[in-house]
Amino acid sequence: MNKKTVIREIDNLLGTYCDGCFIKRELNNKGGKTLAHRFCISGCTVGDQLQFLGKELSKVKTKN
Structure with missing residues (x-):
């Protein structure tokens, strides 16, 4: 997974279930x-x- 995909999934979960x-x-x-x-x-x-997803996000390396 790339960083944008993980962040989108987190945002989707928060918006759908947590709000x-x-x-x-x-x-x-x-x-x-x-x-x-x-x-x-x-x-x-x-x-x-x-x-x-947070653990997956921490595994993703950011571009320099």
Whole structure:
């Protein structure tokens, strides 16, 4: 994968699933941003995919 493709996929996931996420909004209201963020990282399948794409992005070498 190249850098632009990975960034587009990340943007697409965030726009499709994370913006307006009911679970994230409720956890944020009940337990704060930390609880919501923790859920997104460890309990959400979209969060797992974002972590994978982040690792792929870190592997991509940038042009000098």
